Amino acid sequence: MINKQIDDIRAAVADIRDGAVVLVPGFGAVGIADHLLEALCDQGARDLTIVANNSGNDEHGLARLINLGRVRKVICSYPRSGDYSAFLNAYRAKTLELELVPQGTISERMRCAAAGLGGFFSPVSAGTRLAEGKETREIDGKLYVFEKPLRGDVALVKAWRADRWGNLVYRKSARNFNPICAMAADLTIVEAAEMVELGALDPETVVTPGIFVDRIVAVGHVPPNNHPSRAKYAGAAA
Amino acid sequence: MTPLSRFQIAWRAAQDLREGAYVNLGIGMPTLAARYVPAGREVIFHSENGILGLGPAPKAGEEDDDLIDAGKNLTTLVRGGCYVHHADAFLMIRGGHLDVSLLGAFEVSGSGDLANWTTEDPDFPPGVGGAMDLAVGAREIRVLMDHVHKQGQPRILNRCSLPLTASGVVKRIYSSLAVIDVTPQGLVVREMVPGMDLARLQAMTEPKLTLAADCAVITAPAELAVPKAAKPAGQAA
Numbered sequence: 001m002i003n004k005q006i007d008d009i010r011a012a013v014a015d016i017r018d019g020a021v022v023l024v025p026g027f028g029a030v031g032i033a034d035h036l037l038e039a040l041c042d043q044g045a046r047d048l049t050i051v052a053n054n055s056g057n058d059e060h061g062l063a064r065l066i067n068l069g070r071v072r073k074v075i076c077s078y079p080r081s082g083d084y085s086a087f088l089n090a091y092r093a094k095t096l097e098l099e100l101v102p103q104g105t106i107s108e109r110m111r112c113a114a115a116g117l118g119g120f121f122s123p124v125s126a127g128t129r130l131a132e133g134k135e136t137r138e139i140d141g142k143l144y145v146f147e148k149p150l151r152g153d154v155a156l157v158k159a160w161r162a163d164r165w166g167n168l169v170y171r172k173s174a175r176n177f178n179p180i181c182a183m184a185a186d187l188t189i190v191e192a193a194e195m196v197e198l199g200a201l202d203p204e205t206v207v208t209p210g211i212f213v214d215r216i217v218a219v220g221h222v223p224p225n226n227h228p229s230r231a232k233y234a235g236a237a238a
Numbered sequence: 239m240t241p242l243s244r245f246q247i248a249w250r251a252a253q254d255l256r257e258g259a260y261v262n263l264g265i266g267m268p269t270l271a272a273r274y275v276p277a278g279r280e281v282i283f284h285s286e287n288g289i290l291g292l293g294p295a296p297k298a299g300e301e302d303d304d305l306i307d308a309g310k311n312l313t314t315l316v317r318g319g320c321y322v323h324h325a326d327a328f329l330m331i332r333g334g335h336l337d338v339s340l341l342g343a344f345e346v347s348g349s350g351d352l353a354n355w356t357t358e359d360p361d362f363p364p365g366v367g368g369a370m371d372l373a374v375g376a377r378e379i380r381v382l383m384d385h386v387h388k389q390g391q392p393r394i395l396n397r398c399s400l401p402l403t404a405s406g407v408v409k410r411i412y413s414s415l416a417v418i419d420v421t422p423q424g425l426v427v428r429e430m431v432p433g434m435d436l437a438r439l440q441a442m443t444e445p446k447l448t449l450a451a452d453c454a455v456i457t458a459p460a461e462l463a464v465p466k467a468a469k470p471a472g473q474a475a
Contacts, residue, residue, distance in 0.1 A: 027287040027324075028310035030303070055363075078367040081310065091363050098363055103286060104328025104371035111325045123374045124332060129401045130366065172304040172321055176288050179323040207323070223303045 003164045004210070005195060009217045012189050013039045016154050019072075020045060023110065023152035023185050024052040024062060025177035028081060029224040031170070033158040033191045035217065037061035040156065046070045051110070051152060053103060053177060055079035055087035066090050075150070077103035100130065107180050109150035114183035114212075119148045155185035159208070159216075162192035163199075166213025167206045174224075175207065182212045190216045239433035241414035246458035247382050249274040250429075251340055251412045254380075255281045259337040260330075262286070262372055264354075265309045267382045268340035282319075284336055286368040288327045291319020308368070331368065331375040339376030341369070343383045343408075345398040348445025350408040350420040352381065353400035373404035385413035386442050394418070394425070395444045415439060417456065424448060429456045 006012045013036060016022070022040070026032030041064050048071050055076055056062030063086035065071055074096060079087050090096040101109070102124050112120055121144035125131045135146040157178050160171035168190060170178055182188050195218045242250065248270035255261055255275055262284045263269050272294065275281050283292040286308045293314035296302065300314070307313040315321075322330075330336060345353040355369040373379060386392055394411065411418040416439055417429040428450050430439060436449050 028306055030287075030306050030310075078365040079363045080365040088363070092361075100364055100366055102366050102370040103324075103368040104332055104375075107324040107328055108332075122332070124370045126374070127402065127405045128370065130370065170321075170323075172302060172315070173285075173287050173289055173306055174304040175321050175323050177324045180325050 004166045004213060005162075005164055005216045005218065007217075009035060009039045009191075009219075010043070012036070012215045012217050013043050015187075016040060016043060016045045018045050019047045019049075020153040021049045021051065021151070023155035023181040024050055025155070025157060025181040027053050027173070027176040029057065031158050031174035031176045031178055032061060032224060033156040033189075034061050034222070034224060035191045035219045036156040036189055037065065041065050041068060041070075044070075047072045049073040049075065051075045051106065051150060051181075053077055053106065054081040055084050057082040057084060059086065063087070066096065069095065071096055073097040073099065075099040075101055075106070077101055077106055102130065105147055106150070107177060109147055110152070110177075110180045110184035112147075113149035113151035114180070117149060119146055121145065122147050150184070152181065152185035153187065155181040155188045157182045157188060157190045157208075157213075159190050159192045161194045161196050161201060162190060162213075162216045162218075163196050163201055163210070164216075165198060166190070166208075166210030166216060167201050168192070168208035168210075168213065169201060169205060170207055179208045182208045188212055188214050191219045192216055193219065193221045239431060239438075240463070241385065242431060242456065242458055243463050245270060245462040245464065247412050247414060249458050249462055250417065250456060251380060251382055252276075254410075255279070255338060257281070260284055260290075260335065261338045261340065262331065262336050262376060264339070264341040264369075264372065265367075266342045268342060269307075269309060271340055271382075282316075284327070284330060285313075286327055286331065286372070288322045288324055289313075289315065289319065290322060290330070291316045293319065328368070328371055331371045334375060334377055336376040338378050338380060339372045341372060341379060341381050343381040343393070343411075344400055345393050345395055346381055346383070346408050346411055346420075347395055347398050348420070348425055350379075350406045351398050352379070352403045352408050353398040354381075355403045356401055358400065369403050373407050378409050379404075379407045380410040380412065381408050382412045383414075385415040390442070392442055392444045415442070418447070419450075426450050427453055429454045431456050
């Protein structure tokens with residue numbers, strides 16, 4: 001019987017290696033696998049390359065990982081969001097490298113890797129500083145920049161509901177980068193608010209089919225870290 | 239002559255959003271435009287984080303942790319709205335599926351070059367977010383901006399001094415003093431605030447301006463003239 005659910009979150013992240021490229025979906029505080037990130041902090045892997053939209057906030061998750069000195073490089077579109085002092089300190093101390101990528105180019109580079117493609121030509125950033133050093137091509141009179149696929153060794157995904165095969169649905173804008181990252185890593189680890197029986201998810205509305213998912217940890221419904229509405233849950237979350 | 243407030247600029251931009259248009263609103267002043275769409279007109283707002291049918295800020299008690307806008311404020315979904323993942327949200331942007339993108343700007347050139355992503359502050363890391371995607375993707379790029387810097391220097395320039403977001407993309411400028419179209423023949427002034435004339439506007443604008451034959455006076459609601467209201471709900475940080 002296929003059962004991708006793992007009870008022990010430490011076991012779920014145990015084999016993430018030093019130097020791994022870790023896909024960290026989420027936008028602001030929403031749709032971030034907070035529990036898996038904390039488990040990765042505790043696990044100890046270092047020299048990590050993190051692919052994310054933002055750069056972590058306060059002292060949780062990605063910010064904690066940076067404060068622990070375990071992140072070598074961040075590939076993101078917008079590090080300056082919320083209290084990003086963990087990233088800022090490391091950036092100023094030059095202990096961490098930033099690769100700045102337009103937001104839609106990050107998601108498309110991951111989608112490209114997921115689809116087995118060797119890259120794509122995008123009009124985004126053509127003629128700008130972010131295209132410096134990249135191959136360009138004029139196609140039908142318009143300038144494009146060549147972008148390479150971006151594959152993760154691991155993705156840390158947050159879902160709303162999951163079944164034991166790894167079929168996933170997401171909740172509202174917490175979907176964001178999650179379905180893309182889930183497809184673009186060699187090892188996809190999911191934290192889900194709820195596990196449901198096989199067959200309980202409407203097959204017409206499954207967003208991530210189980211083929212992309214390797215492990216699932218059930219974490220319950222917990223408001224995200226650093227969330228604008230977090231104050232009203234003060235004390236409620238682990 | 240009084241410049242428009244940021245609310246009046248947003249109001250003016252909102253009046254041009256067509257019935258049925260799919261529109262992305264950039265963070266900051268453009269976000270304000272959502273509330274000034276004329277009553278009875280259906281305009282569908284897109285948010286880069288995977289929302290088609292973005293609604294207003296939630297009422298007290300109706301906030302949802304999992305529902306935020308591009309400025310990371312809590313928001314709502316309108317009836318008929320839906321969620322998509324990031325690659326589709328940006329496919330809509332990059333693929334020309336949006337009718338209009340309203341963006342903020344640090345600088346705009348006479349040929350429609352846009353600089354709105356970095357001020358090159360050496361103390362802080364740069365951040366681009368979705369700015370470059372939005373600037374090349376939507377069918378029509380319109381910018382909302384103060385006409386001049388705080389010290390009075392022009393922000394509409396022959397050539398942008400800051401790094402570009404995209405070249406030759408801006409089609410219309412809603413400034414605090416005028417509505418200006420970027421045309422192959424240069425900048426054409428469509429509207430000006432009451433009491434403004436072309437010579438004075440030109441003195442605050444680097445590229446040569448041409449007055450449209452039917453140039454009108456902007457008549458923005460006086461109650462929106464407040465320079466700085468308390469930060470409204472739904473406005474991006």
